[in-house]
Structures are given as structure tokens and as C-alpha cells.
Amino acid sequence: xxxxxxxGPTADxxxxxAALPQTDQAGRHQxxxxxxxxxxxxxxxxPHQGDPRHQQPPGAPPxxxxxxxxxxxxxxPGAYGPNPTFAPGATGPETGRASxxxxxxxxxxxxxxxALRDEVEKxxxxxxxxxxSMIIGLLCRGHVLLEGVPGTAKTLLVRAFSTALQIETKRVxxxxxxxxxxxxxxxxxxxxxxxxxxxxxxxxxxLMLADEINRTPPKSQAALLEAMEERQVSVDGESLPxxxxxxxxxxxxxxxxxxxxxxPEAQLDRFLMKIRIELPERGAEIxxxxxxxxxxxxxDLAAAGVRPVASSAHLAQARAELVDTLVxxxxxxxxxxxxxxxxxxPSLQIGVSPRxxxxxxxxxxxxxxLRVGATSPPMT
Numbered sequence: 235x236x237x238x239x240x241x242g243p244t245a246d247x248x249x250x251x252a253a254l255p256q257t258d259q260a261g262r263h264q265x266x267x268x269x270x271x272x273x274x275x276x277x278x279x280x281p282h283q284g285d286p287r288h289q290q291p292p293g294a295p296p297x298x299x300x301x302x303x304x305x306x307x308x309x310x311p312g313a314y315g316p317n318p319t320f321a322p323g324a325t326g327p328e329t330g331r332a333s334x335x336x337x338x339x340x341x342x343x344x345x346x347x348x349a350l351r352d353e354v355e356k357x358x359x360x361x362x363x364x365x366x367s368m369i370i371g372l373l374c375r376g377h378v379l380l381e382g383v384p385g386t387a388k389t390l391l392v393r394a395f396s397t398a399l400q401i402e403t404k405r406v407x408x409x410x411x412x413x414x415x416x417x418x419x420x421x422x423x424x425x426x427x428x429x430x431x432x433x434x435x436x437x438x439x440x441l442m443l444a445d446e447i448n449r450t451p452p453k454s455q456a457a458l459l460e461a462m463e464e465r466q467v468s469v470d471g472e473s474l475p476x477x478x479x480x481x482x483x484x485x486x487x488x489x490x491x492x493x494x495x496x497x498p499e500a501q502l503d504r505f506l507m508k509i510r511i512e513l514p515e516r517g518a519e520i521x522x523x524x525x526x527x528x529x530x531x532x533x534d535l536a537a538a539g540v541r542p543v544a545s546s547a548h549l550a551q552a553r554a555e556l557v558d559t560l561v562x563x564x565x566x567x568x569x570x571x572x573x574x575x576x577x578x579x580p581s582l583q584i585g586v587s588p589r590x591x592x593x594x595x596x597x598x599x600x601x602x603x604l605r606v607g608a609t610s611p612p613m614t
Contacts, residue, residue: 246299282415321548331390334348341606343551346544347373348604353398354401356539357532358391359525362519367509368395368483371599376506376593377462377482379447379497386511388485390532392443397535399549400542401440401479408450410493417466432469437461440477440546444484448494455501462504499584552603559599569594 347369351362364380371378380388389405396403406417419435420435436442437458447455462482466473484505486497514522530538569591577585586594 253407257588267406273607293473296351303591309439331405331504341551341555343548343555344604345545346548347552351399353540353543354391354394357394357535358387359521360514361387361391364509364511365395366601367480367507368392369604370400370597370600371483371506372481372549373556373603374481374506374551374593374596375479375481376596377484377503377504377559378506379505380483380490381508382485382511383489383513384487386513387532388511389443389445391511392441392483392485394540395483396441397540398543399441400545402477403441403443404436404439405443405445406436407445408447408454410450412450412454417454417457418461419468419469432474435467436472437467438474438476440479442480442482444482446486447484448486448497451495452498455495455497459501459504462501479546503589516547556599556603559603561595561599565598566595569598 254444281391286368349363350369355362355366368378370376380391382388393403415435417437419433419438421430422433444458460468461476461480465476465478465480468474481602483502487494504529513519532538573586573588573591573594576582579585
């Protein structure tokens with residue numbers, strides 16, 4: 235540990251200090267906020283009048299007014315690698331490769347996938363961040379759980395997304411009497427040939443919409459476990475692969491518990507992310523009413539102007555480009571520190587698993603790949 239040197243009287247008050255991860259009493263990392271406000275503010279607060287701790291002889295050098303020595307200090311400089319400088323024209327790995335991002339050639343796959351947001355907006359208003367999350371789920375070969383109150387266009391969002399992406403979609407309404415064979419398929423006896431033939435279920439598709447997944451018993455919910463993790467269905471000792479790409483987009487209602495079956499932890503772990511579909515803002519809701527007043531029919535997406543702007547070929551190209559996305563060692567170390575902090579937090583019963591850490595890494599890479607050359611605000 236190097237001793238912290240108190241800032242001298244020549245410290246530049248106009249310079250914002252780099253945001254370093256701070257550590258609280260419980261060992262959790264927090265991000266220090268950069269200094270904001272007027273550039274004429276002094277680097278140190280005025281001494282408190284009447285407080286003997288802040289009295290100092292005339293002419294004495296300024297005293298350090300930071301936290302007491304008993305408080306945990308921030309990680310030493312370089313804990314997450316060299317501090318990146320994002321100055322224009324800077325090059326090299328120590329600069330965070332900002333100039334490399336600026337000069338990155340445009341990708342046809344990136345352009346097509348980013349166009350999905352505008353295309354889905356023709357049918358669903360104000361859910362561009364949810365569309366981005368679904369794109370990240372596809373890029374990472376993950377699954378998404380859409381949670382929201384009834385009437386927030388969760389099903390319409392998935393239908394418009396699949397239409398704009400030009401992939402096959404099948405919908406399953408999860409009910410209390412749904413059987414596992416209704417999802418994966420079943421052996422059907424052919425009386426003419428005297429043999430059994432396997433009839434594929436709706437899980438054999440590119441995008442499966444599991445509508446109200448928490449309304450079916452755990453026995454039927456478990457039918458998706460192998461399909462979501464292994465991308466296959468086992469029938470009579472034979473493994474049948476699922477199409478590529480494959481993603482489960484499940485919906486559930488968080489405000490009604492009568493007649494529902496909460497998803498077990500093992501199945502929740504299969505989902506890459508939970509997307510909360512919030513109620514629209516006032517302006518967005520006015521736009522929804524305006525469209526319906528003009529004759530918008532949510533069951534006829536073609537009439538609404540939703541057309542394919544991307545395909546599974548663009549998705550395959552995007553996944554190939556995503557493999558070459560550079561991740562700095564300090565980013566890997568930061569993800570591990572965040573994950574390990576969840577395992578030691580007293581407010582969490584179970585922390586993030588190593589599979590969860592890899593999911594965070596893959597989602598971050600996909601988000602960064604989508605944001606290259608973007609001019610719109612980042613997803614919130």
C-alpha cells in the first residue's frame with residue numbers, strides 16, 4: 235500500500251478525478267461519482283467554524299480532509315489495469331481502444347439488427363430497450379423472461395420481433411392441464427404401418443413464445459429445461475437437436491398469484507435476463523391510442539407496416555463477429571469482483587454462479603458490439 239499524499243495547494247480544481255471502484259464496510263464495490271458543478275469551486279471545503287479538529291496554525295500547509303484512516307480505502311491504482319484514456323486520436327491497448335471503436339468498419343449484421351428497434355416500434359410503442367435486450371439474448375444464445383402486468387403488449391412484442399427478424403415462431407399457451415408432451419412432442423402410433431412415429435412439438439422452432447409460463451405445473455415447466463440448456467429434446471433415448479437459432483421468450487404476470495406456479499430456481503437460472511415491461515409514459519400511451527383510432531390492428535402486423543429487416547443469416551454473422559470482440563483483462567477482473575460480492579452479501583441467499591458470470595460477460599460483449607458507431611442514447 236502506498237501512502238495517500240494530501241493534495242497540495244497547487245491542485246487543479248477543474249480536473250475531475252477518475253471514477254474508481256470504492257469499497258464500503260461490507261466489502262462491496264461502489265463507483266465513486268465524478269465531481270460536477272461549477273468549475274470555480276475550490277478543491278477543499280472551507281474549515282468548519284468552531285471545530286477544533288479543523289483549526290490549524292497560520293501558514294501551516296493544508297491538512298488532508300478525506301475519510302479517516304479506519305475506513306477502507308479504494309483499490310490501489312491499477313487494480314483493474316491502466317486507467318484508459320479516451321482522448322481523440324489515442325491508440326494502443328492502454329487507451330481503452332476508443333480510437334479503434336471510432337474507426338471500426340460498419341457491419342451489415344449490426345446495421346440489420348439495430349434496425350429491428352425501429353421496425354418493432356411500428357407495432358409496439360416505447361419498448362426499444364426491451365427489443366435490444368431480446369437481440370442480446372439471441373446473440374448470447376440465451377433466453378428471456380418478460381414480466382409485466384396484463385395489457386402491456388408482451389405477446390405483441392415477441393410477434394413483432396419475430397416478424398422483423400424473419401424467423402419461425404410458435405406460441406404455447408401455458409395452462410394448468412398442459413402436459414410435457416404438448417411442448418416437446420410425443421410418439422404417435424400409425425395404424426397403417428403399425429409403428430410409432432415422433433411428432434415434433436412446438437419447441438422445435440427458432441423463437442418459442444411461452445405465454446404465461448407460470449400458469450402450468452412444475453412438471454410441464456421442467457419439459458423446457460433440457461431444451462433451454464442443451465438445445466435438444468431426448469425421446470426414447472434419442473437426442474433430437476433443435477433448430478438454430480433457438481430462444482425461449484416466456485411471459486408471466488407478476489400481480490396475480492391465484493392459480494399460478496412460481497418458476498423454480500433451476501429454471502430461472504436458464505434465463506439470461508428478466509425484462510420488465512413497464513406501463514408506457516403519457517406521450518407513448520397517447521400514441522398508442524392515436525394508432526388504434528387510425529385503425530391499427532395488432533393481429534395484422536403486415537398492415538401495420540412491419541416487414542423483415544434482418545434474418546438468421548445476419549444473426550449468424552453477428553455471432554461470428556462477436557467472438558472477435560476484445561475484452562480487456564481489467565473488465566474480466568471487475569466482473570469477477572462483482573460476482574464474488576454477491577456471494578458474500580448478507581442480503582442475498584444465493585450469489586451469482588460461474589455460469590452467471592459468463593452470462594454477464596457475454597451480454598456485455600453483445601451490448602458493446604451493438605453500440606459500435608451508434609449515435610442514439612444507450613439502452614437504459
